Amino acid sequence: MAKASGLSIDLDPISFSFHTPTVLNSFPQDTTSDINHRIMFPTTPCLTNTLATMSPPPPVDQFPVKLNPSFLPPGDNKRRVVGERDFFAEKSDRKLVDDDGVDSMHTSDADIKGSADRTGLELNVDIGLNLLTTNTSSDQSMVDNNGISSGMEDKKANSEVAVLQVKLERVKAENQRLKEMLIQVTKNYNAIKMHMGSLVQHRGGKVEKADEDQGEDRMIVEEKPEQKKQNGGQIVPKQFMDLGLAAADTDEPSSSSSDSKSHHEDSPGADNKVPRFNVDQTEATMKKARVSVRARSEAPMITDGCQWRKYGQKMAKGNPCPRAYYRCTMATGCPVRKQVQRCAEDRTILITTYEGNHNHPLPPAAMAMVSTTSSAARMLLSGSMSSADGLMNSNFLTTLLPCSSSMATISASAPFPTITLDLTQAPNSSQFPRPPGQVQVPFPSNSPTASATALLPQIFVQALNNQSKFSGLQMSQDLEQPQLQQGQENTLADTVNAATAAIAADPSFTAALAAAITSIIGSSQPHPSNGHNSNGMNPTKSNGNATNPSNSDDNVGQR
């Protein structure tokens, strides 16, 4: 779990960065380095320990006044800061001995440093010291209490201790939350890695590096024995759109799609009868996974780089808009289907649902969408069957994209497990009610306008282009996020970078997931081209754009 530990490393500087400044302000400048050195090695509770090292704790029955002379104003070496006794009394007793058993009562800087160095070896992730950053007044009282009565000092110090203790508790709680978050991230990574390993192993395929022309993200998998048989025993690299995981193996007809009644059995019932894949995937493929993309668009259909042929249209229950059925025509016998339907509640929203696996090479523009949908489907199937309704996946995605604004909805409800990438959501809103049993997962999207759908191809292409950068943990420098505050931007980029690093060891998974994440994050990037027909992926006169669902809308009630 080297990757997960990498995440923990990121936390360490956070815990340290809060500590020093205002503490240092309490002391003459010539002691800064000395103090800095000591407070860099806190053990929990940080406050107590830090203050203890600043002012050596007393014996149980003795008031500690032996400050380093360099801490005191000239000519005041013998001055005793009365208020300090109560300030340290409660906890200094507990800190008379350091964690390693070494007496922390020191009379020289050298001894103090030595002790600090030793305690520093047992450093924990702890952000407790940040509470000192706001409490300069107490520091002032420690140094500038000339002529103030001891009673006043005691009162003041007591109140400060109380405040500090409250803050300490709060910081401890936050520290605990951070630790739990780290644990959760680690768990999510483990789960995904195990799923990926299981998939690769059981499919019997080898995930290899694709040819350089197509980029690192392309996955080529050797065909299974039965497929080899169909292809004359040759090993044919196959670039696939893995929506249903096993569907590519089961749905490919032996004849062309024009061969009617070929019975390649796309119905879910057929899938139930013929599970031809590993045991782990049996449950998953009892249902056929689907990936649905919701996008607000006036455009008739998402241009995703593939060729589609409309083969049917029906009125669906509960929606006045007809549902159009398309199949991929980029290769004969390609089993990929998609459904296009406008949202009943808001007809500016276009819902495109993909199903099946391409059995042919795809153009780069199509690969972008394929990578996105396949990664979504893979996460859906890899997790939804082993955790309740994709909760693991939602946790994972939430962890990946904490400041996202729109939603991905995972639904494992019958008959098909479906993950919906919602590119229509405004920040912190849930525009439409969702059926129970669905899990909403935040996704970043900044294109709630009609251009969202039209820009999708470009977004996905851009995503592919960004993948190498993404994997190289440089995405935050390359992506533009004008809609985000600087802090949010950094948080998002850092989080995504960390997550990417965590999965970088799995090339195939990295490619797919990185495409999904970067594509959506990159949706805020301005694109030189406008509209939805600018991807140049319409090699024939008939493609997806040739079909106009808006015309279909005019045919409401035809069926």
Next chain:
DNA sequence: CGACTTTGACCAGCGC
């Protein structure tokens, strides 16, 4: 004329 869309018919699954 070929490719594609339209659209009524057909089939299967599911609930009552």
Next chain:
DNA sequence: GCGCTGGTCAAAGTCG
């Protein structure tokens, strides 16, 4: 068993 619904087929129509 029947009706409803989703999904698909294929003949007819349309278009370039």
